[in-house]
Amino acid sequence: MAEQKDDVPFYQKPEWADVVPIPQDDGPNPLVPIAYTQEYSTTMGYFRAMCRAQEKSERALDLTKIVIEFYRQQLLKELNKDLKIELEWIEWMVEEHPKSYQIWHHRQVIVGRIAQSLFPSITTTPSSTPSTAQSAEAAFVFNDLSELQKTTVQDLVKSELEFIAEALKEDTKNYHAWSYRQWVLAHFGLGPWWTGELAYTEELLKEDVRNNSAWNQRYFAVTNGSGGLTEEDVQREVQFAKSSIEKTPSNESPWVYLTGILRKGNHSVTEIKEFCEGLLSVPRANFSPFVHATLLDIYEVEAKEQRSAASVEKAKEEATMLAEKVDSIRSKYWNWRKTQLQKIDVAA
Amino acid sequence: MSVPNEETTAVDASAPEFLLDQHVKYIQALDTKKNDLEYWLTEHLRVNGLYWGATALHILGHPDALDQEQIVEYLVKCQHDNGGFGGHIDHDPHILSTLSAVQILITYDRLDAIQVDKVVDYIASLQNEDGSFSGDSWGETDTRFIFCAINCLSLLKKLDDKRLDLQKTIDYVVRCRNFDGGFGSSPGGESHAAQVYVCVGTLTILGALHHVDADQLGWWLSERQLKNGGLNGRPEKLEDVCYSWWVLSSLSMLNRTHWIDAPKLIRFILEAQDTETGGIADRPGNMPDVFHTVFGIAGLSLLGYPGLVAVDPVYCMPRHVIQRIGLIEKH
Numbered sequence: 098m099a100e101q102k103d104d105v106p107f108y109q110k111p112e113w114a115d116v117v118p119i120p121q122d123d124g125p126n127p128l129v130p131i132a133y134t135q136e137y138s139t140t141m142g143y144f145r146a147m148c149r150a151q152e153k154s155e156r157a158l159d160l161t162k163i164v165i166e167f168y169r170q171q172l173l174k175e176l177n178k179d180l181k182i183e184l185e186w187i188e189w190m191v192e193e194h195p196k197s198y199q200i201w202h203h204r205q206v207i208v209g210r211i212a213q214s215l216f217p218s219i220t221t222t223p224s225s226t227p228s229t230a231q232s233a234e235a236a237f238v239f240n241d242l243s244e245l246q247k248t249t250v251q252d253l254v255k256s257e258l259e260f261i262a263e264a265l266k267e268d269t270k271n272y273h274a275w276s277y278r279q280w281v282l283a284h285f286g287l288g289p290w291w292t293g294e295l296a297y298t299e300e301l302l303k304e305d306v307r308n309n310s311a312w313n314q315r316y317f318a319v320t321n322g323s324g325g326l327t328e329e330d331v332q333r334e335v336q337f338a339k340s341s342i343e344k345t346p347s348n349e350s351p352w353v354y355l356t357g358i359l360r361k362g363n364h365s366v367t368e369i370k371e372f373c374e375g376l377l378s379v380p381r382a383n384f385s386p387f388v389h390a391t392l393l394d395i396y397e398v399e400a401k402e403q404r405s406a407a408s409v410e411k412a413k414e415e416a417t418m419l420a421e422k423v424d425s426i427r428s429k430y431w432n433w434r435k436t437q438l439q440k441i442d443v444a445a
Numbered sequence: 446m447s448v449p450n451e452e453t454t455a456v457d458a459s460a461p462e463f464l465l466d467q468h469v470k471y472i473q474a475l476d477t478k479k480n481d482l483e484y485w486l487t488e489h490l491r492v493n494g495l496y497w498g499a500t501a502l503h504i505l506g507h508p509d510a511l512d513q514e515q516i517v518e519y520l521v522k523c524q525h526d527n528g529g530f531g532g533h534i535d536h537d538p539h540i541l542s543t544l545s546a547v548q549i550l551i552t553y554d555r556l557d558a559i560q561v562d563k564v565v566d567y568i569a570s571l572q573n574e575d576g577s578f579s580g581d582s583w584g585e586t587d588t589r590f591i592f593c594a595i596n597c598l599s600l601l602k603k604l605d606d607k608r609l610d611l612q613k614t615i616d617y618v619v620r621c622r623n624f625d626g627g628f629g630s631s632p633g634g635e636s637h638a639a640q641v642y643v644c645v646g647t648l649t650i651l652g653a654l655h656h657v658d659a660d661q662l663g664w665w666l667s668e669r670q671l672k673n674g675g676l677n678g679r680p681e682k683l684e685d686v687c688y689s690w691w692v693l694s695s696l697s698m699l700n701r702t703h704w705i706d707a708p709k710l711i712r713f714i715l716e717a718q719d720t721e722t723g724g725i726a727d728r729p730g731n732m733p734d735v736f737h738t739v740f741g742i743a744g745l746s747l748l749g750y751p752g753l754v755a756v757d758p759v760y761c762m763p764r765h766v767i768q769r770i771g772l773i774e775k776h
Contacts, residue, residue, distance in 0.1 A: 358624075
């Protein structure tokens with residue numbers, strides 16, 4: 098309590114000397130004897146005395162603050178116990194029914210309530226959805242918390258992320274598990290838990306580089322975790338995507354990730370021109386539709402920026418390659434791209 | 446009443462034939478299987494199941510194959526005092542079953558049987574502060590529920606209800622758009638073809654499709670087609686007949702259906718038909734169910750398969766019904 102800056106309990110202070118506390122009467126053999134702390138019992142004794150005397154004073158007002166805090170903590174203990182049992186039950190349910198979205202939502206509600214009960218002094222608007230961290234009304238600002246609070250919230254987030262990781266071991270693409278993971282990360286605001294996501298997604302992608310959910314999560318973490326995408330992030334992620342592409346050049350996910358990161362970081366797709374052209378001489382890569390599709394994008398941008406007829410021609414060659422050889426199932430799309438190239442105004 | 450498809454696609458002569466009569470019988474038989482465990486396990490989806498069955502029959506050109514009076518009577522019993530519909534009698538109301546009930550009643554032109562204003566009250570009560578909608582009073586939020594709400598209100602011509610903030614809904618859906626051009630269930634959620642359908646559908650109904658990069662999203666949707674002609678819902682996932690609907694309807698709203706290989710997709714859907722029982726499965730060789738049956742048939746209709754009644758890509762109801770209630774010029 099802010100009012101109790103010293104260590105002396107209020108009832109040992111002179112202004113309380115005239116009050117005789119009234120002890121709790123549970124009857125001779127209470128059904129469920131509650132082991133109250135001495136301080137709690139004493140405080141409640143003074144509170145009963147105030148109530149019986151109907152005293153209306155400054156000290157009575159001060160006491161209500163203390164009592165409410167005590168009562169809240171008492172509730173918290175009881176509540177927390179129940180909520181933890183609830184979490185265990187959910188854990189079992191998730192093992193049995195990993196794709197039941199109701200059960201994932203239920204866990205989200207319970208953890209939201211635990212978070213609220215842990216930080217009662219902070220008014221929260223519990224968000225119903227995993228908003229991105231940038232726009233989330235987080236429960237609190239992590240850096241403003243006390244050391245004890247920091248440890249508590251970190252433990253809670255950690256245990257939730259571990260729980261979700263277990264479920265994802267069974268099905269790495271479980272949509273509800275990923276949704277809930279994003280909610281946990283964002284609900285507690287910008288905290289140290291975000292940095293672990295890079296290592297976690299890297300581990301999942303090492304196991305299966307074609308796991309699109311892990312790529313999406315990596316994008317979510319990189320663009321939200323530190324409050325925005327830095328230049329350093331862009332450079333690191335471009336390298337990460339490129340090395341994945343070299344291993345599986347026909348894998349859609351790292352290509353979309355690479356161009357997505359570049360766009361988000363205000364970089365031009367033309368910056369990966371050499372990388373893409375280099376792949377053309379790699380036997381497996383030169384049949385990847387994504388190598389040609391990205392080169393088509395690059396030459397199209399060049400053609401527009403430089404009004405270059407030569408770039409239009411190169412782009413057309415890529416579109417033809419895609420429509421006729423490496424991606425004929427989408428030939429109508431690639432042929433449409435070709436018609437768009439013809440509209441580019443080039444220098445005479 | 447039924448309006449056949451105006452545009453039809455040439456069908457590969459070597460593709461299996463479409464088993465129209467068998468599909469009608471398959472759907473008619475569903476409600477008679479009350480001794481099957483399956484029937485009771487899907488109780489919570491009974492209203493949705495009726496929507497899938499009734500819609501499939503309408504697209505097949507057999508609108509009277511189910512007992513309409515019996516269905517309307519049943520649906521009335523599923524409506525709660527708060528206006529929402531449960532998935533079955535005495536089941537809690539949910540926005541999914543509410544939309545299905547309204548879709549069936551409008552298809553049969555029997556909206557008079559229920560209290561429409563109460564449905565609107567129910568849906569309005571589910572809008573959240575951020576513009577999204579919850580699925581029910583438990584508060585779970587998903588872009589699917591937004592679409593259910595907007596779709597239902599649009600069908601009921603109640604989008605102008607003063608309690609709603611539709612600009613916030615648009616803003617929320619736009620926040621669910623991803624770096625690959627697709628949409629997820631919530632901001633940051635992985636792009637998924639079914640979520641793309643509900644988000645593009647919502648933006649179409651609300652006249653806000655300009656928020657979508659149609660070329661980027663059109664390409665992402667086209668990428669869902671695999672070598673065997675089938676469509677998947679996310680990169681590196683298996684093809685599934687139901688994505689014939691989620692992907693195709695989205696491409697249709699973006700006017701880019703022609704970007705994929707239609708004959709190959711038609712063949713894939715036809716090969717997923719069960720030649721013994723009728724009905725369509727998720728992929729060739731599997732057991733059929735009414736969910737994949739309607740979305741396979743609706744997909745074929747969107748592709749202009751001959752002999753089918755035209756389906757509306759936004760509402761997934763017969764196009765002539767959407768015309769009848771005056772919503773067709775909106776998209």
